[in-house]
Amino acid sequence: MTTTTHGTPALVAYDDAVRRYDPVIGIEVHVELGTRTKMFCAAEQSFGAEPNTQTTPVSLGLPGALPVVNGTAVEYAIRIGLALNCQIAETCRFARKNYFYPDVPKNFQTSQYDEPIAFEGFLDVELEDGTVHRVEIERAHMEEDAGKNTHVGGSAGRIHGAEYSLVDYNRAGVPLVEIVTKPITGAGERAPEVARAYVQALRDIFRVLDVSEARMERGNVRADVNLSLRPTPESPLGTRTETKNVNSFRSVERAVRYEVSRQAAILDAGGTVIQETRHFHEEDGSTSPGRVKSDAEDYRYFPEPDLVPVAPSREWVEEIRATLPELPQARRRRLHDEWGFADAEMRDVVNAGALDLIEATVAAGATPAAARKWWMGELARRAKQDEVELADLAITPAQIGELQQLVDSGRINDKIARQVLDGVLAGEGDPEAVVAARGLEVVSDDGPLLEAIDAALAAQPDIVEKVRGGNQGPVGAIIGAVMKATRGQADAKRVRELVLERIG
Numbered sequence: 001m002t003t004t005t006h007g008t009p010a011l012v013a014y015d016d017a018v019r020r021y022d023p024v025i026g027i028e029v030h031v032e033l034g035t036r037t038k039m040f041c042a043a044e045q046s047f048g049a050e051p052n053t054q055t056t057p058v059s060l061g062l063p064g065a066l067p068v069v070n071g072t073a074v075e076y077a078i079r080i081g082l083a084l085n086c087q088i089a090e091t092c093r094f095a096r097k098n099y100f101y102p103d104v105p106k107n108f109q110t111s112q113y114d115e116p117i118a119f120e121g122f123l124d125v126e127l128e129d130g131t132v133h134r135v136e137i138e139r140a141h142m143e144e145d146a147g148k149n150t151h152v153g154g155s156a157g158r159i160h161g162a163e164y165s166l167v168d169y170n171r172a173g174v175p176l177v178e179i180v181t182k183p184i185t186g187a188g189e190r191a192p193e194v195a196r197a198y199v200q201a202l203r204d205i206f207r208v209l210d211v212s213e214a215r216m217e218r219g220n221v222r223a224d225v226n227l228s229l230r231p232t233p234e235s236p237l238g239t240r241t242e243t244k245n246v247n248s249f250r251s252v253e254r255a256v257r258y259e260v261s262r263q264a265a266i267l268d269a270g271g272t273v274i275q276e277t278r279h280f281h282e283e284d285g286s287t288s289p290g291r292v293k294s295d296a297e298d299y300r301y302f303p304e305p306d307l308v309p310v311a312p313s314r315e316w317v318e319e320i321r322a323t324l325p326e327l328p329q330a331r332r333r334r335l336h337d338e339w340g341f342a343d344a345e346m347r348d349v350v351n352a353g354a355l356d357l358i359e360a361t362v363a364a365g366a367t368p369a370a371a372r373k374w375w376m377g378e379l380a381r382r383a384k385q386d387e388v389e390l391a392d393l394a395i396t397p398a399q400i401g402e403l404q405q406l407v408d409s410g411r412i413n414d415k416i417a418r419q420v421l422d423g424v425l426a427g428e429g430d431p432e433a434v435v436a437a438r439g440l441e442v443v444s445d446d447g448p449l450l451e452a453i454d455a456a457l458a459a460q461p462d463i464v465e466k467v468r469g470g471n472q473g474p475v476g477a478i479i480g481a482v483m484k485a486t487r488g489q490a491d492a493k494r495v496r497e498l499v500l501e502r503i504g
């Protein structure tokens with residue numbers, strides 16, 4: 001049997017695998033809360049600080065140090081729970097999850113176990129083609145992050161072969177909320193897409209709730225991707241693997257795909273999938289074994305004796321519910337109605353990441369249709385050409401609004417508008433400034449127009465004759481000559497009027 005570098009049978013092609021097996025996914029998402037201080041102490045937490053400068057005796061796990069719960073973190077956890085349609089516990093406790101690893105200075109992580117702050121929710125996830133898949137949420141609980149190990153020297157990629165390891169406790173004790181789905185069934189071959197869309201929807205929610213910067217590339221949001229296969233949708237659940245710390249949307253999708261192909265190969269060969277954690281490899285989208293998964297009892301969970309239970313009053317919970325911002329899905333529906341875009345147009349806008357840009361452009365005075373035309377047309381084309389995101393183009397919604405107003409007021413035409421765009425993108429300033437500096441304003445004064453018209457009429461007497469004879473067809477040639485003479489800056493409609501007037 002051929003095997004891959006990670007010692008598994010050769011992969012089964014994805015399409016083949018999902019024809020013969022039913023994938024079930026489970027996703028654990030950890031989000032770092034953007035509170036000023038840590039979960040159980042007053043140490044500040046900010047990204048990129050010098051290692052080990054943001055610690056207190058509590059986050060270093062020094063003997064005798066006593067934790068205190070961060071009230072803002074509890075509020076953020078409730079916000080997340082409510083946004084995910086969860087029930088909020090009337091009272092819940094923290095628990096110690098015991099394990100030994102240098103990044104956990106206390107030798108346990110303070111987490112929640114059988115009493116999460118939020119439970120029994122759901123999130124409707126929209127796929128790129130508009131299909132909606134409901135993901136059931138089992139629970140959302142509070143916990144603290146671990147520190148960060150850096151392994152130095154030794155053979156590359158071999159953690160335990162490193163010469164030495166460094167540990168940074170700045171991240172130890174940073175507040176986290178872990179959101180755990182129930183097993184997600186019914187996704188079939190679209191399991192990778194559902195997994196990705198779910199994590200993306202969560203990220204968007206964290207941002208509007210303002211509970212986290214939710215930057216994947218900084219590790220603010222990390223997903224553990226569980227996957228199992230079963231012969232049919234009616235079969236009992238198979239054995240899952242858990243691919244840890246996947247930190248981009250694309251990687252979530254790839255991790256699911258890879259595990260489907262890998263597990264199908266094992267099952268095809270009559271083998272059994274081992275319940276284990278796995279590492280994801282960005283370079284080739286593969287996963288490799290981590291550790292055989294501890295059962296919960298190996299963690300010797302027990303209630304945290306140093307912290308009182310958290311008992312959010314119903315009044316407080318309702319107050320938080322009442323101040324929840326509009327969530328992304330509701331906002332998309334509202335804008336869809338307000339803007340009057342077709343379903344497919346709206347989906348394209350969302351998928352292109354143009355929703356915020358169009359909204360801001362409309363706020364700057366453009367009609368929704370005009371805003372969409374710019375961002376999904378000319379600007380999308382330029383973004384693609386430069387291989388950048390729309391939002392990273394060197395032009396703002398306010399500038400597009402101004403540009404569109406120049407067009408609407410007849411001071412420039414569509415063709416000139418594209419030249420103005422060039423100028424703005426080249427850093428020549430706002431549209432008004434570019435128009436002035438490049439002398440692009442439409443010639444609206446009739447004086448210079450008449451001059452150009454008379455010259456054109458004189459140059460083409462035969463056409464003048466035809467038009468006088470009642471055939472207006474060839475008048476286009478005169479208009480074209482005038483437009484050329486004014487370098488495209490004339491208002492074509494006005495030119496036509498004047499030409500006909502002149503010919504009489």
Ligand SMILES: Nc1ncnc2c1ncn2[C@@H]1O[C@H](COP(=O)(O)OP(=O)(O)OP(=O)(O)O)[C@@H](O)[C@H]1O
Binds near residue numbers: 025180226227238
């Ligand atoms: N057979 C299965 N196939 C796919 N997913 C599963 C299966 N069984 C459970 N899951 C999902 O795997 C995830 C397990 O997460 P959970 O936090 O409950 O446990 P854990 O991974 O064992 O614990 P830890 O938080 O210590 O990693 C959940 O999303 C759950 O729905």
Ligand SMILES: [Mg+2]
Binds near residue numbers: 028224242
């Ligand atoms: Mg897990």
Ligand SMILES: [Mg+2]
Binds near residue numbers: 178180
């Ligand atoms: Mg978990």
